[in-house]
Amino acid sequence: MKTVLIPTDFSDNALHAIEYAMNLYKCQRTHFYFLHAYADEVYGPFKKNNGASFEQQKETIKKNTDKALQSLVDQLREKWHNPKHDYDKVSAFESLVDAVNDFVQEVNVDLVIMGTKGQTADKKITFGSHTVQVFKYVQCPVLAVPENCEYQQPKKILFPTDYMLPYKRRELKLLNDLAAEFKSEIHCLYISDFDVLSDRQIDNRRFLRESLPNSFLFHETTPVTNKAEAILGYISQHDIHLLVMVNSRHSFLEDMLYRSTVDEIGLHITLPFMVMQNLPR
CATH class of the missing domain: 3.40.50.620 (HUPs)
Structure with a gap:
């Protein structure tokens, strides 16, 4: 069985990469893990937290992350219902690169598949900063899927x-x-x-x-x-x-x-x- 990790920020580009992965491994036994790293979301808005403590802010974002990941998994099961595929969700209070690297080592991931840009990326570029960082530092093969790339078998x-x-x-x-x-x-x-x-x-x-x-x-x-x-x-x-x-x-x-x-x-x-x-x- 192949083990595939798919980081997601729930953007259209991330969803497009997931669709590509579902097609690429359509005929293979595959365990998919969907990961969202939320440390930046906790630290970023912390100064504007309306009086909430750090731990309250962290817990709120974790709950929202887990809910969004469960919704994603439910949608994929309903759409694809592929008996060869297993799905799991992972939320991590880390940066994206650290979260991906730690999980790659923990479960011995075969391949990371991700979009080339996130929610806030410049439309004029193909590879966002997070994708380039994963290319550089994650110790596992990484497949990046551009948002305008339609799936076709890699002949x-x-x-x-x-x-x-x-x-x-x-x-x-x-x-x-x-x-x-x-x-x-x-x-x-x-x-x-x-x-x-x-x-x-x-x-x-x-x-x-x-x-x-x-x-x-x-x-x-x-x-x-x-x-x-x-x-x-x-x-x-x-x-x-x-x-x-x-x-x-x-x-x-x-x-x-x-x-x-x-x-x-x-x-x-x-x-x-x-x-x-x-x-x-």
Whole structure:
């Protein structure tokens, strides 16, 4: 059984991500956990609490959170009534990143699925600040679903890489299982400033071939100055349905996240974006 965690702020974007998750795992035994972290709601309005104590404010917001989560679960059961799915709700008096990380470790979550923006996010951007923080720091694969993305089976998956990372078996198994479920093609797009592979890169490429044996297609690019443009160009040319990248220290995804190049992708991307973590777990 797969274990999937879905953080929600009860926005339309969060609901859209939930709908995507229900479709993605429609035919698989899956345990869904719906999490709402409410620490910001307690601390944010505390100065305007009309005389209520901190504990009263905290308890009120917790009750409202539990009620909203139960309503969400009831609606999903009524709409989907899928015997393969189990639902649980989680309310946490923590920041979003801390709440997600703690729960990932507690129940050994396979995948986090979330919207790309929350209730107050700028309409001009694709990835809100909370989503980027989860990409960076949560030690679990994360799938972000843009609000304008309609569900379609991920028949073509793009996996850009420079072969510099020692990939983790668990994360690659998740990708391989997803490809096997939908009989998908995984397009490995090699992006680098160098034409010749090092011994380390050759070993990592071999490991990828062995870990993803039945669905891997290799493509190489000439050296590029803008990796985001290369990725977007490939997505457009090959009708890609899912973008997958690896987050690790010194990876070019980390460069994108810290240098805001992810916003450059976000201006144009309309497909789901999965970030696999090459971090301790």
